[in-house]
Amino acid sequence: GSVKSYAAVDLGASSGRVMVGRAGRDSLELVEAHRFPNRPVRTPEGLRWDVLSLYAGVLDGLKAAGALGGGRVDSVGIDSWAVDHGLLDADGALLGNPVHYRDTRTEGVAEKVWATVPAAELYAATGLQYAPFNTLYQLIAARSSAQFAHAERLLLIPDLLTYWLTGEQGTELTNASTTQLIDPRTRDWSRDVADRLGIDLGLFAPLRRPGDPAGLLRPEVLEATGLSGPVPVTTVGSHDTASAVAAVPATGERFAYICTGTWSLAGLELGAPVLTEASRAANFTNELGLDGTVRYLRNIMGLWLLQECVRAWGDPDLGELLRGAAAVPALRSVVDAGDSAFLAPGRMPERIAEACRESGQPVPRTPAETTRCILDSLALAHRRAVAEAQALADHPVDVVHIVGGGTRNALLCQLTADACGLPVVAGPAEAAALGNVLVQARAHGLVGDRASMRRLLVRTQPLVRYEPQGDPEAWRAAEARLAGR
Numbered sequence: 001g002s003v004k005s006y007a008a009v010d011l012g013a014s015s016g017r018v019m020v021g022r023a024g025r026d027s028l029e030l031v032e033a034h035r036f037p038n039r040p041v042r043t044p045e046g047l048r049w050d051v052l053s054l055y056a057g058v059l060d061g062l063k064a065a066g067a068l069g070g071g072r073v074d075s076v077g078i079d080s081w082a083v084d085h086g087l088l089d090a091d092g093a094l095l096g097n098p099v100h101y102r103d104t105r106t107e108g109v110a111e112k113v114w115a116t117v118p119a120a121e122l123y124a125a126t127g128l129q130y131a132p133f134n135t136l137y138q139l140i141a142a143r144s145s146a147q148f149a150h151a152e153r154l155l156l157i158p159d160l161l162t163y164w165l166t167g168e169q170g171t172e173l174t175n176a177s178t179t180q181l182i183d184p185r186t187r188d189w190s191r192d193v194a195d196r197l198g199i200d201l202g203l204f205a206p207l208r209r210p211g212d213p214a215g216l217l218r219p220e221v222l223e224a225t226g227l228s229g230p231v232p233v234t235t236v237g238s239h240d241t242a243s244a245v246a247a248v249p250a251t252g253e254r255f256a257y258i259c260t261g262t263w264s265l266a267g268l269e270l271g272a273p274v275l276t277e278a279s280r281a282a283n284f285t286n287e288l289g290l291d292g293t294v295r296y297l298r299n300i301m302g303l304w305l306l307q308e309c310v311r312a313w314g315d316p317d318l319g320e321l322l323r324g325a326a327a328v329p330a331l332r333s334v335v336d337a338g339d340s341a342f343l344a345p346g347r348m349p350e351r352i353a354e355a356c357r358e359s360g361q362p363v364p365r366t367p368a369e370t371t372r373c374i375l376d377s378l379a380l381a382h383r384r385a386v387a388e389a390q391a392l393a394d395h396p397v398d399v400v401h402i403v404g405g406g407t408r409n410a411l412l413c414q415l416t417a418d419a420c421g422l423p424v425v426a427g428p429a430e431a432a433a434l435g436n437v438l439v440q441a442r443a444h445g446l447v448g449d450r451a452s453m454r455r456l457l458v459r460t461q462p463l464v465r466y467e468p469q470g471d472p473e474a475w476r477a478a479e480a481r482l483a484g485r
């Protein structure tokens with residue numbers, strides 16, 4: 001049968017990549033065309049994304065993708081982290097550098113919003129977790145600025161890059177669901193919330209859904225990349241986590257997933273949102289996935305904790321660090337890896353040590369000990385999220401799928417299996433890019449429904465299974481210790 005080439009642009013918080021997915025009726029192969037750093041910049045204004053360098057990386061990547069396939073790709077799709085955006089003026093020009101979600105401008109903003117729309121009502125209407133960086137809070141923080149006064153349009157990061165590639169504007173739904181302005185039941189804007197907070201929904205371009213066409217690469221882009229046109233851009237699950245969940249190689253319905261990388265996003269795929277007060281208290285989010293599904297999950301700080309330590313330690317060899325961590329006794333000290341106190345960059349080894357000291361636990365002294373503390377804490381947070389999601393959604397599981405960069409960390413995968421008391425299936429590592437490719441392939445008629453996309457992954461991607469080991473009681477005790485019980 002025919003094999004098509006789909007370019008998947010996948011932008012993460014620390015690097016971007018352009019992958020080429022070659023897909024046929026019974027084959028799926030992913031090749032990396034280009035990888036480039038994503039280096040946020042601290043300007044006098046605050047922490048900003050260098051979006052021009054990201055766009056340059058995308059163009060270089062598309063060129064490299066073309067070079068792999070004789071100057072041709074059949075379609076392009078873009079996904080990135082969520083919530084962040086660029087503001088455009090009336091001429092369609094970008095106003096300023098997009099603000100990083102770890103910037104401090106949203107400190108104290110949520111409380112002001114809740115004075116108008118109480119947190120419980122906001123959750124009932126939008127199903128979104130509280131995170132200081134939800135687009136809603138960012139907009140409220142920005143709205144008295146001179147820049148905002150000139151803003152006529154808001155484009156989320158993948159939509160902004162799509163606009164630069166094609167000249168066409170839209171708001172992709174899975175990513176829009178992270179703004180806190182979408183109702184997960186209607187999968188449309190929550191006009192009531194927007195009205196009460198004085199947010200003009202006219203700022204947003206019309207909604208589009210994964211699979212929708214998003215225009216053709218502009219002639220200048222074809223020239224810059226050497227691609228032969230026409231090349232369509234296809235809307236994918238433009239929130240990276242939506243693309244990653246689409247590529248969870250599950251074989252049934254009774255599964256939990258953990259998308260690992262800078263964050264750990266741990267939860268379930270559901271047919272309908274869970275908007276109960278208990279769910280709000282547990283800070284689970286109802287983001288939208290492919291085909292109207294709900295990504296019911298919790299944000300856990302993830303490997304960000306380790307990345308920030310590694311940066312502070314001057315980039316030691318990661319393999320050595322993990323071998324050292326494996327030799328440290330388990331569960332000596334744990335921190336709450338769901339705590340947004342760890343959100344901002346800087347001083348991470350010290351902040352972890354302080355958290356251990358304040359909770360009366362041994363303070364990790366060496367990088368290996370700190371690394372062990374982080375991995376134990378992540379596994380414990382994975383355990384809690386998987387258990388609580390099942391209870392809150394009344395949706396039991398028998399397997400936990402780990403996808404994303406953390407699948408390369410065998411210790412983390414084994415600890416997660418041990419902590420959850422469930423088998424873990426690890427892989428694929430490049431889940432977001434694969435989900436991106438598969439949605440493009442589906443839009444072009446190459447694969448069928450979600451289940452057949454997943455079957456194709458099971459047949460073609462290397463997966464590693466971890467059986468739970470050790471004493472489950474140790475994890476229960478650590479959980480109780482952390483909860484102060």
Ligand code: LFR
Binds near residue numbers: 012013081084263
């Ligand atoms: C993961 C992710 C998470 C989102 C966070 C901030 O890359 O997209 O899903 O909560 O980044 O956008």
